[in-house]
Amino acid sequence: MxxxxxxxxxxxxxxxxxxxxxxxxxxxxxxxxxxxxxxxxxxxxxxxxxxxxxxxxxxxxxxxxxxxxxxxxxxxxxxxxxxxxxxxxxxxxxxxxxxxxxxxxxxxxxxxxxxxxxxxxxxxxxxxxxxxxxxxxxxxxxxxxxxxxxxxxxxAPNPLGADGLPATGERAAADRITYRVPDVSTPAVRDRYAGKHVVIAGSGHSAMTALLSLDALTERHPDTRVTWLLRRDELGDTFGGGEDDQLPARGELGMRARSAVNSGRVTVVTGFRTEHVTRDRHGRLVLTSTSGREVTAADEVIALAGxxxxxxxxxxxxxxxxxxxxxxxxxxxxxxxxxxxxxxxxxxxxxxxxxxxxxxxxxxxxxxxxxxxxxxxxxxxxxxxxxxxxxxxxxxxxRVELTLPETGVCSGSGGVAGPADEQVDTACGVPTGPSAPAAPARTAS
Structure with missing residues (x-):
């Protein structure tokens, strides 16, 4: 052979x-x-x-x-x-x-x-x-x-559904759900999200990248509303290692995301594990958690769960x-x-x-x-x-021919829902957002 x-x-x-x-x-x-x-x-x-x-x-x-x-x-x-x-x-x-x-x-x-x-x-x-x-x-x-x-x-992105399978109604709502970080610099994509209620689901670097892109969009379109869903019960170390991260751009991403959250421009909902997706009488999405909580009137959902x-x-x-x-x-x-x-x-x-x-x-x-x-x-x-x-x-x-950097907090965990419960798309050594060098989101695989 x-x-x-x-x-x-x-x-x-x-x-x-x-x-x-x-x-x-x-x-x-x-x-x-x-x-x-x-x-x-x-x-x-x-x-x-x-x-x-x-x-x-x-x-x-x-x-x-x-x-x-x-x-x-x-x-x-x-x-x-x-x-x-x-x-x-x-x-x-x-x-x-x-x-x-x-x-x-x-x-x-x-x-x-x-x-x-x-x-x-x-x-x-x-x-x-x-x-x-x-x-x-x-x-x-x-x-x-x-x-x-x-x-x-x-x-093969992970679904919005918290149990590893698509939530009931998730497939039927495919026209309103994306599993990628949107490029809001392009007119067609920007028009999809500007002035809308956008729900971002996920706690990794992809989610933070999307959050910052949408947060920037609110400056030009103040009626844009962003809700961030996390399965974990508290923010914990979601934002990573900050200045201690030896990948500086990744550390900066977490600090910028923390700033956006602290500003009040982003609504954070923790402990939310999506079970059902339905539509209201206006065609907007309603997300229901395993505990019966609801996030209503969502125009678009960005699911970034790894x-x-x-x-x-x-x-x-x-x-x-x-x-x-x-x-x-x-x-x-x-x-x-x-x-x-x-x-x-x-x-x-x-x-x-x-x-x-x-x-x-x-x-x-x-x-x-x-x-x-x-x-x-x-x-x-x-x-x-x-x-x-x-x-x-x-x-x-x-023979080992590689020395990896000590990269600080990589995936992080907060509350009872750690990385094994929520597949965070951190992928060390991955992307940052449109302005250099910050806002990472996708793996270098």
Whole structure:
């Protein structure tokens, strides 16, 4: 099987870093990306400014490859937007990888060739089968010596419903609910929220970014009203580490959000776990909590309760996942948000990311399952270790080549509803809002 390629799923930051690591070791690689361009998911939050510096957003192997093509690293101490990250790093990296990257190709399933997940006999001797669907709908399959799933979690946001499933009526109200931080700088989006009663649900950095965007909107449209729903029973350390946060832009975000709340411009409702969504006689939304409390007359809802991995198309490979976090069982204790912030997660690699299915890896944000805190640097170290193992360099695979910053309060918890109860989309090393560098909201996975 060594003559077969390693298939990487996803041409985002970690997927492309994996391809660069594999290319550096002369391992045949194919990156499959369902989007029309590299960094497609990042482009969807391109208006957000990251609170990781450029120095922490490029992988070593990628820098080596890009430099050989004449690329110049952006100022390491500046903070890019998602769009900057795509245009100045991800797409040049995909171009440098050339034919190794195939766009417009969706992976619909991964299995062991000729074996469903039940069959033991001869399993380890067969390659992995990757089932794909091209842009024109043509379905084919290809064989791989190994698969690195770096597809992320962006396409699987958590619902508004507090029990992990959509609240009753949530789907029917889809025209009034979004699960992304809106870009209110664009006229169409601004018109959707200006002068309306907007409810923001969530306690992570995405929610605070949306809160600050809407708070700024109230200055130009004073009749805009913002209600912030938190499942936790008190604000507690929701606003993070402030000046003690070693990611300064993230600390600034929390301080700005605290200021907006203290000003009285934002109505905060704590201990609110949404159970039902209905419409009043004017078509506006009514949110009802598990305790029967109501938030009424909502024109729009922005639900920002984190993300989860889509494991449906991996049902035929043998994954060993933690029953709580849906992360690899060896990794889960290292990233449990009840215990760790992203600054206390130990660097980890191929050993922690291995599964009973030989050659099958889940890397990047998706490897964290439902844990909310993730650094791009962590993903780069993951795929460096995996590439080393696939090359037979087990000493390098075991070696730690990463020192994480001590990043202060990452996910935070307040009252009885801690991070395990509410999946906060903090994702350390992630975006800040339109003005630099502040207001983070989305993961660098």
């Amino acid at each position: 060594t003559e077969l390629p390693v298939v990487v799923i996803g041409a985002g930051p970690v997927g492309l870093a994996a391809a660069a690591e594999l290319a550096e070791r002369d391992i045949d690689t194919l990156v499959l990306e369902r989007g029309h361009a590299a960094g497609a998911a990042v482009s969807e939050w391109g208006h957000i400014r990251l609170f990781s510096r450029w120095a922490d957003l490029t992988s070593p192997a990628a820098r080596t490859l890009l430099t050989s093509e004449g690329w110049q690293h952006p100022d390491g101490n500046s903070y890019p937007t998602g769009a900057d990250w795509v245009e100045r790093y991800l797409r040049p990296l995909a171009a440098a990888l050339g034919s190794r990257v195939r766009l417009g190709t969706e992976v619909t399933g991964v299995a062991r060739t000729g074996r469903d997940r039940v069959v033991d006999s001869g399993r380890a001797d067969e390659p992995l089968a990757v089932h794909i669907r091209d842009r024109d709908g043509t379905e084919t399959r290809l064989e791989a010596r190994a698969v690195i799933d770096a597809s992320g979690t962006w396409q 993300f989860r991995p889509d494991l449906s198309w991996l049902s035929e490979v043998r994954l060993e996942l933690d029953p709580v976090l849906q992360a690899p069982t060896e990794l889960a204790p290292l990233i449990d948000p009840n215990v760790h912030s992203c600054g206390t997660v130990y660097p980890h690699g191929e050993r922690e990311l291995s599964h009973p299915e030989p050659g099958m890896y889940v890397a990047g944000m998706k490897s964290y399952g439902r844990a909310p805190t993730f650094l791009a640097l962590t993903g780069y170290e993951q795929v460096r270790s995996i590439a080393a193992a696939l090359a037979g360099d087990h000493a390098a695979a075991e």
